[in-house]
Amino acid sequence: MIGFAVILLLLLLAIGTHVGIAMGITAVIILWLEGLPMAVVSQNALKTVDSYALVAVPFFILAGELMMKGRIADILVALIGSIVRVIRGGLALTVMLGCVFFAAVSGSSVASAAAIGKSSVSILSDDGYPRRFAAGIVAVGGTLGLMIPPSLTFILIGSMIGLPIDRLFIAGILPGILEALVLAVVATLIARRRGYGTTLPRPDWRLFGRSFGPALPAMMFPVLIIGTIYGGIFTPTEVSAVAATYAACLCLFVYRTANLRAVWAACKSTALASGMIYLIVIGGSLLAFVLTRIGFADQLTGMAxxxxxxxxxxxxxxxxxxxVLGMFVDGVSLIVLTAPTLFQMAPHFDVNPIHLAVIMTANVEIATLTPPVGLNLFVMSGIARLPVEQVIRGVLPFYLARLVALVCITFIPWISLALVG
Structure with a gap:
């Protein structure tokens, strides 16, 4: 039955069926063949979406959409660049640090890349960086949105497996910093070696002074999110609503870089993205339930x-x-397909579930950069107006850095667990 389920799912995906629908159809057919009541479908769907934690998903997506439409990236890049551009490759480092900021706001890889992508590619290109390298930096830097809290990946894992989301957020801080440092070093070294960009003779303190005041409200965003969660003031779900409200206030009243029409467009984009995620979660949760009933995880554990x-x-x-799976499915589908089985197997091998959640997230980050389905590649292809092949060439130098970080996160549990306690 398990082999039949795998073949059926692959066939449905091969003919272009949406992954959430494909998982749901597979689960329903197995239910029918096993003689299980079809009422399980509606019961499982209601139980899956009736989750307080999942309410955070649309709010964090909305916050990222609003920050993107408000062009907050321009302000932050100007502030960071006024100091960092004194070194060769400083502008590449500036963009990477900008990606870290948006990672701490949006919780989404695609949203982070889209938020900072257009302005960053333009700025880097004007400074002498090849356009494909500029697109590659943003595509790779955007993946940090999945590790650095708030992370939609951690919200999904926590809601599915029953892990505390605030502890998952905290567990992602050090791995996110590690990944950001590795990527920043690689970006700077490549720029220096290839002679990309220009440098400032000295820090531009005048520009820094002019930029600091306007940038301060935006810089408070990560403090608002992480500080209130870590301080026990808000739950992750509550802080998601606060984040969306704060982002709207920044764009409408502080910077005045967006109007009500832009906010409405951000709401529509959020609704579409959230609906897609919920559909995948419903289909995947039903399939996971069915596979658990027929003993899939137990069989794998026994074989191991x-x-x-x-x-x-x-x-x-x-x-x-x-x-391997990340090459063919998106990050949400990857989590929904594999998390129930892997977390059921983990205790038999003394693997901490929070550590496993961080490992899964690191793999999802890489999946967003891996063809043929890597979402960040296509996002940056559209933003930079380059063929996907060119974006892949820009990302290639960073793949090894990504794998090095993955190895460190996998085999040094302290990186994930030190702050959790």
């Missing part, structure tokens, strides 16, 4: 234990499976 698999071998196998 029969092969005397060590914990480190299990983690390697997890990474290989996620990296």
């Amino acid at each position: 234990q029969a092969a005397n698999m060590e914990p480190w071998m299990f983690l390697i196998a997890v990474n290989i499976v996620l990296l």
Whole structure:
């Protein structure tokens, strides 16, 4: 039955069926073949979406959309660049730091790349950086939105598995900083080696002074999100609503870079993106329920234990499976498809579930950069007006850095668990 389920799902995906619908159809057919009541479908769907944690998803997406339409990136890049551009490759480093900021606001890889993409590619190109390299920097930097809290990936994992989302957010801080440092170093070294860009003779303190005041309300955004969660003032769901409201106030009243029409457009984009995510979660949760009923995870665990698999071998196998699947499905689908099974197997190999959640998130980040389905590649292709192949060439130098960070996160649990306690 398990083999039949896998083949059926692959066939549905191959003919272009939406992944959420494909998972739902597969689950329904297995239910019918197993003689299980069809009432399970509606019951499971209601139970899946009736989640307080999942309410945070549309609000964080809306916050990212509003920040993108408000062109907040221009203000932050000017502020950071006034100091950092004294070194060769400083503008590339500036853009990467800008990506870190938007990662701490949007919680989404695509939203982070889109928010900073247009202005950053233009600025880098004007300073002598090849357009494909500029697109590659933003595509890679945007993935940090999945690790640095608030993270939609952690919200999905937490709501599906029952892990505390605030602890997952905190667990993502050090891995996110590690990934940002590795990517920033690689971007700077490549720019220096290839002679990209120009440098300032000295820090432009006058520009810094002019930019600091306007940028201060935007810089308070990550403090608002992380500080209130860590301080126990708001839950992640509550702070998502606060974040969306704060983003709207910044764009409408502080910077006045967006009008009510732009806010309405952001709301429509948020509704479409949230609907897609909820559809995938419903279909995936139903399929996960069915696979659990027929003993899929138990069979895999038994096979692994029969092969005397060590914990480190299990983690390697997890990474290989996620990296391969990430080539063919988007990040949300990857989580929904694999999380129930992997988290059921993890205790048998003494793998901390929070550590496993961070490992999964690191793999989802890489999946957004991996053809043929890497979403960030297509987002930056549209923004930079380049063929996808050119964006891939711009991203290629960063793949090794991504894999190095993944290895560190996988085999040094302290990075994920140090702040969790």
